[in-house]
Amino acid sequence: MEIDRELVDVLTRAGAGSVNHHGSTLLAHLSGTARLLDLWNCPPHVCKAGLWHSFYSWVADPTERSRAAVRAAIGDEAEVLIYLFCHTAPEDLVCAQHDGDELLLKCGATVVRVSADTYAQLLLIDRANAEEMLQRETFAPSHREVLRARCAVVMRLLEDIERSRQPGCPYHEQLHSGQEPALSPTPTTDSDGTEPVAEFVLRIWRLHPNGVRVSRADPTLGGLAPESARQFCGPYIHANGAGFYVYSPIDVDLSLDPDRPFPWEWNILGEGYTDEDVAVVKSMRIQHPRFERDFIKRRPKLFLSGDDTEPKHTAQLWTGCIFETPPGWSLLVRSPINRGLDAPFRIQESIIESDWLRYDIWLNLEFMKFGVEAQIRRAGEPIAHIIPIPRQSYDRWHVQERMVAPEDEEAQQVFDDWIDYNWEKFHSRADGAREQRTYARRRKRLRDRVRDV
Known part of the structure; x- marks a missing residue:
C-alpha cells in the first residue's frame, strides 16, 4: 500500500514537517511508522492509523467536530485506533486486563472495552512507533535499550494474543513473516550464568x-x-x-x-x-x-x-x-x-x-x-x-467476595480442594501425625506441570 499523499499533505499543512522529533521531523517519523506497518502486511486502516497515530497529540484536540473530520478522511476503524493510541499511556497499553473475549484498557481517566483485534492493532502501531525510532542513530544507548525492551514486551503480548486464536487468525502471517524487531533485545548475563529475558532486567x-x-x-x-x-x-x-x-x-x-x-x-x-x-x-x-x-x-x-x-x-x-x-x-x-x-x-x-x-x-x-x-x-x-x-x-485489581454455599458449584469446588489439602496435610498418616512436606510436594507437582505446558 502506498502512503496516501492527501493524508501526508494534511500533516504537512499542520506543520509536522517542521516539528523536531529526536533528530528528525515528526512527519518523517509518522511516515516511517506507516511504512513499517505496510511492510508487515497490516490492513490498510491500521497503516493509516500508523500514519496519523499522533494526530490528537500534535495536530488537533479530539473534539466531536475534529473526530468527525478525521473519520471522514481515514475511516471509522482507523480513527478509533488513533483516538485510543493518543489517549492510552504507554505503560497502560501493555497492562490491559483480559475480561472474557475482550480487554479492559485504561484510556485517559476511563476504562474502555476493546476487542482482541483492536488491541493487537494498537500493539502493532506501538511496535512500529518504537522500531521506527530504533532505526536512527540519534538516540543514546540507554534510550535504545528502553526501545528494545519495549519491542520485546509488545511482541510477547502479540504472541499471547495469537496463541489464544484459532489457526489462520488475521495476524498469524504478520507474526511469522520473518519480520523481527529491527534491533533485537540485548540480553544481560546474570550472576548465575543464565540470560534473563530482556523485559525482566533491573537496570x-x-x-x-x-x-x-x-x-x-x-x-x-x-x-x-x-x-x-x-x-x-x-x-x-x-x-x-x-x-x-x-x-x-x-x-x-x-x-x-x-x-x-x-x-x-x-x-x-x-x-x-x-x-x-x-x-x-x-x-x-x-x-x-x-x-x-x-x-x-x-x-x-x-x-x-x-x-x-x-x-x-x-x-x-x-x-x-x-x-x-x-x-x-x-x-x-x-x-x-x-x-x-x-x-x-x-x-x-x-x-x-x-x-x-x-x-x-x-x-x-x-x-x-x-x-x-x-x-x-x-x-x-x-x-x-x-x-x-x-x-x-x-x-487494576478488584475484590470479589462471596460465601461458600452448597448450591454454588465453583465455591463447592474451592471448599473441596481446601478440605482435601488439609486432610492430606494433617491426617494422611495412619498414626495421625502431621505431614510437614505436603505444601512443598504439591508446589513441586504444580510447578512441574506448568513447566510441561
Whole structure:
C-alpha cells in the first residue's frame, strides 16, 4: 500500500514537517511508522492509523467536530485506533486486563472495552512507533535499550494474543513473516550464568562508584532462616527471595531521642562520599554544569528531618543510583523481608514507577525506637528491599467476595480442594501425625506441570 499523499499533505499543512522529533521531523517519523506497518502486511486502516497515530497529540484536540473530520478522511476503524493510541499511556497499553473475549484498557481517566483485534492493532502501531525510532542513530544507548525492551514486551503480548486464536487468525502471517524487531533485545548475563529475558532486567545507573550495593534477595536469609521453613514453607521462602537487597552507601551510627535538646545524634565513619566518589558526576559537568556544581557543594550524605521544636522521626539516606525497570513495571521499596526485625527503624514503603521515570531512590528511615543507636554499615545487613511489581498489581485489581454455599458449584469446588489439602496435610498418616512436606510436594507437582505446558 502506498502512503496516501492527501493524508501526508494534511500533516504537512499542520506543520509536522517542521516539528523536531529526536533528530528528525515528526512527519518523517509518522511516515516511517506507516511504512513499517505496510511492510508487515497490516490492513490498510491500521497503516493509516500508523500514519496519523499522533494526530490528537500534535495536530488537533479530539473534539466531536475534529473526530468527525478525521473519520471522514481515514475511516471509522482507523480513527478509533488513533483516538485510543493518543489517549492510552504507554505503560497502560501493555497492562490491559483480559475480561472474557475482550480487554479492559485504561484510556485517559476511563476504562474502555476493546476487542482482541483492536488491541493487537494498537500493539502493532506501538511496535512500529518504537522500531521506527530504533532505526536512527540519534538516540543514546540507554534510550535504545528502553526501545528494545519495549519491542520485546509488545511482541510477547502479540504472541499471547495469537496463541489464544484459532489457526489462520488475521495476524498469524504478520507474526511469522520473518519480520523481527529491527534491533533485537540485548540480553544481560546474570550472576548465575543464565540470560534473563530482556523485559525482566533491573537496570542500575551509578552516580558514583562506591554507593549502594545491590544483590539478589536470599531465600535463606543468609543461613538464618529456620531449617524446617527452608525445606517445607514455600510462602516464607518465596517472600524472602523476592527482588533485591540494597545496602547502605555509607557507614553511619544514628540515633533519635525526641527528649534531647537536638533529637538526632549521628557519626559518619570515614569520609562518606569523598571527592573520588563523585568523580563520575564531575565528568558530566560539561553537559550538566549546574547539577555537577550543586552535587559537589551539597555532597549528599544524610538528611535529618525536623527541628528543635517539632522533631520528626525520619532520616533520608540517598542511594546514589538511578533505577530503571522495563515498561509496565515499578519498584516496591520496603524494609528487608523477615530480616533486621530488631532494628530501631523501618523503611517507609513506597512504589516508584521507574519505567517512565528513571529515578534515584531516597530511603526514608522512620525511627520506631528512641535512644537506640542504629549501626548502619556498607558491609553489614541490607538496609532496604526492592521488589519489581507489575503496575496492574496495584491499580487494576478488584475484590470479589462471596460465601461458600452448597448450591454454588465453583465455591463447592474451592471448599473441596481446601478440605482435601488439609486432610492430606494433617491426617494422611495412619498414626495421625502431621505431614510437614505436603505444601512443598504439591508446589513441586504444580510447578512441574506448568513447566510441561
